[in-house]
Amino acid sequence: MTPIQKIFEIGYPPLEHTAHLSREQRKAAWAIMNCKTGALGLNTEICPNCGNTVSHFNSCRNRNCPNCQAVPKERWVDKRSSEVIDGSYYHLVFTVPAELNPLFYANQELLYNLIHRCSAETILQLAADKKFLGAVPGIIQVLHTWGQKLNYHPHIHAIVTGTGLYLGCRYVPNQRKDFFIPVSVLSRKFRGKFMDLLKHLFDNGKLCLPKSCSSLEDPFMWQLFCNKLYSMEWNCFIKQTFNGNGNAIEYLGNYTHKIAISNSRIVGIKDGVVSFLARDYKTGNQETVSIPCTEFVCRFLMHVLPAGFQKIRYYGLFCNRFKTQNLALIFRIQGSRKFTEKFAGLSSVEVVLLAFGKDLSVCPHCGFSRLNPRASPA
Numbered sequence: 001m002t003p004i005q006k007i008f009e010i011g012y013p014p015l016e017h018t019a020h021l022s023r024e025q026r027k028a029a030w031a032i033m034n035c036k037t038g039a040l041g042l043n044t045e046i047c048p049n050c051g052n053t054v055s056h057f058n059s060c061r062n063r064n065c066p067n068c069q070a071v072p073k074e075r076w077v078d079k080r081s082s083e084v085i086d087g088s089y090y091h092l093v094f095t096v097p098a099e100l101n102p103l104f105y106a107n108q109e110l111l112y113n114l115i116h117r118c119s120a121e122t123i124l125q126l127a128a129d130k131k132f133l134g135a136v137p138g139i140i141q142v143l144h145t146w147g148q149k150l151n152y153h154p155h156i157h158a159i160v161t162g163t164g165l166y167l168g169c170r171y172v173p174n175q176r177k178d179f180f181i182p183v184s185v186l187s188r189k190f191r192g193k194f195m196d197l198l199k200h201l202f203d204n205g206k207l208c209l210p211k212s213c214s215s216l217e218d219p220f221m222w223q224l225f226c227n228k229l230y231s232m233e234w235n236c237f238i239k240q241t242f243n244g245n246g247n248a249i250e251y252l253g254n255y256t257h258k259i260a261i262s263n264s265r266i267v268g269i270k271d272g273v274v275s276f277l278a279r280d281y282k283t284g285n286q287e288t289v290s291i292p293c294t295e296f297v298c299r300f301l302m303h304v305l306p307a308g309f310q311k312i313r314y315y316g317l318f319c320n321r322f323k324t325q326n327l328a329l330i331f332r333i334q335g336s337r338k339f340t341e342k343f344a345g346l347s348s349v350e351v352v353l354l355a356f357g358k359d360l361s362v363c364p365h366c367g368f369s370r371l372n373p374r375a376s377p378a
Contacts, residue, residue, distance in 0.1 A: 001037070003266035004066050004300075007274050008033045011293030015301075025301040031062035045361075049368035056360075064304050066263050071348050073257035074355040076312075078343040080249045083318070083327055085138065086334050088162030089248035090179045091239040094119040094190055095155040097232050099225075104154050106210040109306045112143055112154070114197055119156040120315040122190040123181070127164060127316075132180045135164030135172035138317030138326075140252060143305075146260040148278040149289055150299035159252045165317060165326060171333045179238050187236040195229060256312050260303040269293070 001009070012029050015021060021029075034040055040058040047054070059068050096104070096115065104111045120139055127133040138161040147153040162174035174180055201207050202222060209216055216222045242248035267275040267288055275290040291299075305311055317326045331337045343351050349360045361370040 002067060003263045003269065004261070005033055005035070005037075006269055007266070007293050007296055010269070010272060011274075011295075011297035014294050015297060021301065022304070022306075024307045025304045028062055028064040028304045029297070029301060031060035032065050035060040035062070035065050035067050047363040047366060047368055048370070050363060050366040052363055052365035054364065063257075064259055066259055066261075069257040069259065070356075071351055073253050074351055075343055076256055077250055077253035078341055080140070080253075081339045082337065082341045083323070084249060084338050085161055085163060085317075085327075085330055086338060088174055089242040090160045090162060091242070091248070091251065092119075092123070092158040092160055092179075092186070093155055093235075093237055093239055094122075094158065095153070095235040096194065097229060097234065098153075099229065099232075101152050101154070102210050102212045103207065105152060105302070106208045106213075109309060110201065110206065111198075112145075112305070112309060112311075114194065114201075115154060115156055116141060116143060116313055118190055118193040118197065119158060120313070122186060122193055123158065123160055124316055126181045126185065126189060133164055133172060133174065135166045135170075136168075136316045137161045137164040139315040140318060141313045141315065142252070142256045143311040144255065144258070145303045145305075148281070150260055150296070150303075152302055157252070157255045159248050161317065163330075165329070168322070168326070169329070171330060179241070183237055187234050190236055191230070191234040194234075195226060199226060260300050 008029060012033065016026075016029075036057040036059050038057050040060060042058060043056045045054050045056070046052070059065070061068050063069075063072075094115065100111075119141060123139055124136065127135065127137050139158055141156050141158045143154070143156055145152060145154045160179075162180065164172050166172050198207075216225055242251065261276060265277045267277060269275075272293050273290055274293050274296045275288050276296075277286050278289045279286050314320055314323065317323065317330070342354060346354070353359050353361075359369050362368070
């Protein structure tokens with residue numbers, strides 16, 4: 001049993017029958033607690049060399065489970081690496097003021113879609129200006145909803161190419177060393193787009209106002225709230241710059257299949273209290289946070305996304321509808337494709353062997369390997 005499974009075993013039962021948990025949150029909690037325990041069944045293998053029998057408990061494959069993200073991440077990185085363009089890549093982060101958190105949590109699907117849309121449109125509209133790039137770049141975005149202490153903090157991570165296509169036919173390289181859009185321009189544009197669409201949702205009665213925001217039903221109070229948000233500096237920034245050697249995709253892979261917290265950050269569990277490591281954003285130092293297991297589970301489940309919600313999205317050059325033809329044109333201009341897929345058509349056992357060097361097909365009794373029989377002992 002992993003540390004997070006132990007925490008759920010202690011902290012989830014008191015919450016199980018409370019009304020505030022959604023069906024998707026209950027489903028995630030059940031999957032996490034039962035992953036690789038035998039509750040989901042098992043596979044039995046018989047060694048063809050010595051006849052030894054080995055049983056493997058099934059995993060839950062839930063996207064919120066800390067045990068089940070390694071292989072999907074490697075497959076995603078491998079697929080995206082075959083689409084890497086030769087040139088610079090930039091990591092952008094779009095965040096919203098904490099004052100919007102109650103509205104986000106009460107309108108998750110609506111506002112998660114909105115922050116995705118506004119982030120992408122901000123980049124694409126500014127990039128189209130000849131002052132900046134004068135072309136359409138490629139964008140991969142992933143939504144995160146947590147901070148280091150499992151607090152609620154919706155934000156978008158985006159990897160953006162430094163090159164693009166003009167009118168879908170002319171290749172445009174980035175002439176600058178840094179990102180082609182100033183951060184201040186990016187932030188103001190994003191704030192303006194988001195607030196305009198948020199007010200539109202409010203005016204059309206599509207926003208659900210939680211109890212903590214009930215005063216906003218008054219149009220005057222809503223306008224004061226909007227004025228306050230307009231007066232704030234919204235935090236958009238560029239985290240890191242990459243070349244076209246695939247390291248941007250590998251880096252983003254750590255975000256695409258990341259969950260709110262991993263088992264490696266759990267320090268200890270004692271007397272119903274869990275301690276875990278968290279980085280302080282202001283100082284950059286790591287500190288130990290201790291909270292009751294029930295509170296930990298509550299915070300963890302806040303970050304379970306609505307059923308079917310696509311947290312990874314592709315825009316610009318990487319828009320699914322035109323990606324194949326866009327990449328074919330760029331690779332033809334650049335002369336070649338830098339990477340090819342390694343894991344296409346391979347089983348999970350084969351992916352684990354190639355990605356992590358661990359052969360899951362080896363018999364623990366005689367050492368025979370189904371994947372590599374020649375290397376097996378006689």
